[in-house]
Amino acid sequence: MVSWFSKLVVATTIRMPRWFVKWVSRRYVAGPDLADAVRVMQRLSKENACFTVDVLGEEISSMEEAQYFYDEYVRVVNAIIENKLDASLSIKPTAFGLLIDADKGFTNIKNLVEMASKYDMFVRLDMEDHRVTEETIQIVVDLHEQGLTNVGTVLQGRLFRSLNDIDSLEEKLGPMADYRICKGIYLEPEEIAFSKYSDIVSATNSCIDKMLAAGAYCAIASHDIPVIKHAKSALESFGMGPNVDDPRENSGPKRNSKGNGYEFQMLLGVRGPLRRKLAQEGHLTRVYIPYGAKWYEYSIRRLQENPTVGAQVAKAFLMPWTNRP
Ligand code: FDA
Numbered sequence: 001m002v003s004w005f006s007k008l009v010v011a012t013t014i015r016m017p018r019w020f021v022k023w024v025s026r027r028y029v030a031g032p033d034l035a036d037a038v039r040v041m042q043r044l045s046k047e048n049a050c051f052t053v054d055v056l057g058e059e060i061s062s063m064e065e066a067q068y069f070y071d072e073y074v075r076v077v078n079a080i081i082e083n084k085l086d087a088s089l090s091i092k093p094t095a096f097g098l099l100i101d102a103d104k105g106f107t108n109i110k111n112l113v114e115m116a117s118k119y120d121m122f123v124r125l126d127m128e129d130h131r132v133t134e135e136t137i138q139i140v141v142d143l144h145e146q147g148l149t150n151v152g153t154v155l156q157g158r159l160f161r162s163l164n165d166i167d168s169l170e171e172k173l174g175p176m177a178d179y180r181i182c183k184g185i186y187l188e189p190e191e192i193a194f195s196k197y198s199d200i201v202s203a204t205n206s207c208i209d210k211m212l213a214a215g216a217y218c219a220i221a222s223h224d225i226p227v228i229k230h231a232k233s234a235l236e237s238f239g240m241g242p243n244v245d246d247p248r249e250n251s252g253p254k255r256n257s258k259g260n261g262y263e264f265q266m267l268l269g270v271r272g273p274l275r276r277k278l279a280q281e282g283h284l285t286r287v288y289i290p291y292g293a294k295w296y297e298y299s300i301r302r303l304q305e306n307p308t309v310g311a312q313v314a315k316a317f318l319m320p321w322t323n324r325p
Contacts, residue, residue, distance in 0.1 A: 018296060024313065025299045027269035027325055029056065030291040034072070034079055037291035040268065041085050047272075048279040049287045050086035050257060052124060052265070056292030057095050063104060066097035070108045072292075074115065081119055086257050088122040090288060093136050106139060113143055117150045120256040122178070124219075127154035129186040130193075137165060141172050149176050152217070156184025157204025158193045166207060170214040175252030177216040180265060181207050183224075185309065205230040212238050215250030217258065219286065221265040223274065228264070235262060242282025259284030272325045 030040040041051050055072045057065075073089060080087045091112070097105035113123045125136050140153045155162045169177045183200050184193070194200045201224065208231050211218040220231045238261075239247040246254065246261035254260070263284040266275045279285045315322055 021296060021299060025295055028267065028290070028313070029295045029299070030268060030289050032291065032293050032295060034075055034291065037076075037289050038079055038083050038085070040289060040291075041087060042083065044287055045085070047276055049275065049285050050088075051287050051289050052088045052090045053080070054090040054092075054126070054288060054290040055095075056290050057092070057294045057297075060095055060097065060100065063097050063101055066095065066100070066105065066108055069095045070112060073112050077112075077116055077119065077121060080121065087289075088124060088257070088286075089116060090124045090126050092126050092128060093132060093139060094128055098132055098135060098139075102135065106142070109139060110143060110146070110148070113148045113151050117148055121150065122255070122257070123151045124180055125151065125153045127156055127182075127184070130159070130188050133159065133161070137169070141169070144173050144176060152178030152180070154180040154182060154221075155207060156182060156186075156193075157207050158184035158188065158195075158200045160192055160194070162203070162207050163210055166210045166214060166216070170216070175215045175250055177211075177214065178219075178252075179211050179216055180219040180221050181211060182221040183227075201226050205234075209234050212240070212248070212262070215248050215252065217252065217255075218262045219265050220262065221288075223266055223271040225274075228274070228278075231262075231264075269325045 030037040037053055041053075044051070053076050055069060055076065057069065060066055060069075069091075073091060076089060079085075089112070091109065093105060093109060096108040096112075099105075109123075109125070116123050125140060127133065127136055136153055140151055143149075143151050155165055166177075166179075169179075181204060183204050187195070194203055204222070204227055208218060208220060208227075212234055220227070222228060222231075235241055240261050242260075244260055248261060251261050263286055264275070264278050265286045265288060267288045268290065275285050275287070
């Protein structure tokens with residue numbers, strides 16, 4: 001249920017002047033240019049973090065726009081290499097044209113993954129709303145079948161289907177399955193997804209357990225204490241943790257710039273002290289770095305899609321002690 005407070009925040013924010021939204025989003029978006037993202041990563045490298053870079057934007061209306069995203073990500077790969085950053089890519093399949101021309105969209109993604117593989121760089125396919133869940137997973141399976149294994153997707157704990165997806169990906173990809181698990185940001189219809197906080201947390205935790213049991217690489221993307229606590233105790237039960245080689249007999253090979261079978265991921269600007277604490281404990285922590293010219297449209301659209309994001313940002317703004325960067 002979306003509270004009246006969340007609705008109020010959305011209604012107020014979309015009427016706010018652009019400069020104000022920009023000022024608030026400064027903390028969550030590296031900036032409009034690639035150079036801004038590089039600067040933020042160089043700064044956060046000192047906190048022992050590694051990164052995944054997201055060029056802001058998603059569903060597009062023409063394949064020319066898809067070309068823009070492809071070209072920009074090629075620039076990102078080059079900047080990561082030139083600046084010796086420990087970073088991977090996060091891409092949105094719809095920004096590559098998935099909903100306009102699925103074949104061309106696939107080719108765009110394949111070309112980028114191929115380029116990244118030359119540098120042993122990982123590409124994560126972010127998970128968008130339920131219209132493209134199946135297609136996004138299929139792209140990962142097809143790329144693995146074509147020999148490109150430096151790619152993985154995201155599963156959303158809130159979706160009923162996610163536990164079955166782990167089974168089917170275990171069958172198809174074996175130990176090369178590499179997930180980001182998160183709660184899921186899109187408010188999905190109740191026929192296909194949980195909507196109560198406690199159900200979403202418990203479903204997300206079940207996914208973590210299942211991914212770990214399947215030998216998969218598991219990137220835990222949450223700022224929520226109950227999820228992080230659960231993940232830590234699940235890791236312990238598998239004998240996994242900081243400074244220990246992955247002891248699971250069914251796990252895949254250790255990969256360049258990856259943790260010992262798992263890592264924690266957080267968004268730029270959210271719960272820095274918690275992330276730094278995890279890093280100090282020896283866990284690999286990765287920060288999601290969004291940048292791009294479309295920061296305004298992206299922020300407003302996200303807010304309209306899921307008003308609770310607005311409430312979190314407002315809470316962080318009004319009660320900064322709950323979320324220090
Ligand atoms: P929860 O929402 O309970 O947040 C816990 C606390 O963290 C909040 O009380 C608040 O203090 C703080 N917080 C969380 N989000 C905040 C924000 N945006 N601003 C300010 N404070 C915030 N989703 C998806 O559908 N597809 C995807 O591909 C991804 N990818 C992704 C990558 C990474 C690295 C992360 C961390 C998250 C995603 N997500 C995502 C989003 C994810 O599904 C989820 O919506 C958010 O992480 C919020 O859920 P939490 O588990 O963090 O808990």
